[in-house]
Amino acid sequence: MSFLANLNWRYATKKFDTTKKVSDTDLDKIIEAIRLTPTSFGLQPYHFYIVTNQEIKDKIQAVAWNQPQVGTSSHLLVFAARTDLATNKEEFFSLISGGNPEVRAMLKGYEDMVDGFVAGKPTPESVLPWSAKQAYIAQGFALAAAAELQIDSCAMEGFDPTAVGEILGLPESQKAVVMLPIGYRDVSENPRPKVRFTKEELFTEVK
């Protein structure tokens, strides 16, 4: 099927078939799509958790309004936004310079610009809205990649982020912002028809 046909095929799946598991090969493709997500300045201010432990999935379901797509999923992807921006920036410049001080010196203009951005977000609270947006883009990539593989999923923000952080033992510098349970739809599922505003309602051409 084409990309658009797959986007029409997918829907927010509420219950997965617990006898069917996503293969490692397909999971790797979704992970790679997430890894390739573009981010502001390229900083990738996030970390991802892939939960297959049933007990942990059940605990997370309990703090997610008991939504069954969590516990019945094959894999539960949790998207955590980082709030340690200065450390994140340091890691990134170390990566793109290959740890070479001369290469890093050549990147000074770029690094100075990013330093200015970092200085403008001095607290975790000021970083989170920005890093969370990047995590949501990653979720969109994962959702589209899953659809391409005819793997069902459900984007979710209906959960208690603090409780999920405690269950997963997230460090202070990471906040769970969005989740994506994936798997294969249960036979009892009734895929809902797409409800979308029209092209005319959503788009304005500026010629």
Ligand SMILES: Cc1cc2nc3c(=O)[nH]c(=O)nc-3n(C[C@H](O)[C@H](O)[C@H](O)COP(=O)(O)O)c2cc1C
């Ligand atoms: C950021 C985000 C958060 C969402 N949170 C939930 C959720 O917690 N539970 C749920 O059942 N669906 C959730 N949804 C699914 C939406 O309700 C669904 O995508 C929307 O109604 C469109 O339907 P479709 O995905 O089936 O096309 C969420 C979707 C997005 C994008």
